[in-house]
Amino acid sequence: MLITRLKSAETLESLLKGQIFIINCHGCREVSFPTAEAEALEKALAEQGRVAGVITTDYICNPENLSVRLEKHADAIEAADTVLVLSCGVGVQTVSAMFPGKRVCAGCDTYPLPGFQGVTPLEVDCRQCGECYLNITGGICPITACSKSLVNGQCGGAKDGRCEVDHNMECGWERIYRRLAQVGRLDVLKCPVQIRNYATDKNVGE
Ligand code: SF4
Ligand code: SF4
Numbered sequence: 001m002l003i004t005r006l007k008s009a010e011t012l013e014s015l016l017k018g019q020i021f022i023i024n025c026h027g028c029r030e031v032s033f034p035t036a037e038a039e040a041l042e043k044a045l046a047e048q049g050r051v052a053g054v055i056t057t058d059y060i061c062n063p064e065n066l067s068v069r070l071e072k073h074a075d076a077i078e079a080a081d082t083v084l085v086l087s088c089g090v091g092v093q094t095v096s097a098m099f100p101g102k103r104v105c106a107g108c109d110t111y112p113l114p115g116f117q118g119v120t121p122l123e124v125d126c127r128q129c130g131e132c133y134l135n136i137t138g139g140i141c142p143i144t145a146c147s148k149s150l151v152n153g154q155c156g157g158a159k160d161g162r163c164e165v166d167h168n169m170e171c172g173w174e175r176i177y178r179r180l181a182q183v184g185r186l187d188v189l190k191c192p193v194q195i196r197n198y199a200t201d202k203n204v205g206e
Helices: 009-015 035-047 063-079 089-098 172-182 186-190
Strands: 002-006 020-025 051-057 082-086 104-106 108-112
Touching: 002 035, 020 035, 020 063, 020 089, 035 051, 051 063, 063 089, 082 089, 089 104, 172 186
Parallel strands: 020 051, 020 082, 082 104
Antiparallel strands: 002 108
């Protein structure tokens, strides 16, 4: 199981630019969603006239389902400056891949809980590290896309774009660099060094 918790108000404010389209994923049975906090955030943004649209759905980790559900919101998403995704890390990665040219923000951190883990139909994964980095990595998870789970950039060992640990995979940080370049957000690589808090990487119930 896993828990999604809203990021701090300060962090959210720094992420949310202009008009916001909100995607709430009430997920699978294995996810605990911060319903009250998400509703309060949506209300506050609506009072500021900043909500371009909202969809509350489930299983956004399934891109085929999600693209059908988003069809009627296409204009609102196109007009929005930011797509805010309130879900586990898999959901955010799915939406980021679907809108590679769009500013897609992870509004939640994802924490592990003991028990059954949901099964996603995707290659992308979330290791529930408790401190989601997707907002500074262009929506590609550095914990699962990099063999060393590096959070501050490439190790320097990649050759021809392949990971030095596993030649069968692309270097995750080369993918992250390309995605950030695509959305014009290479500036985020200049942000202060990330210090990973491994205490958040533990089961919440421990
Ligand atoms: S950085 Fe990766 S492992 Fe951590 S919460 Fe985000 S998607 Fe999950
Ligand atoms: S080559 Fe790339 S993916 Fe592999 S460990 Fe180094 S930074 Fe991570």
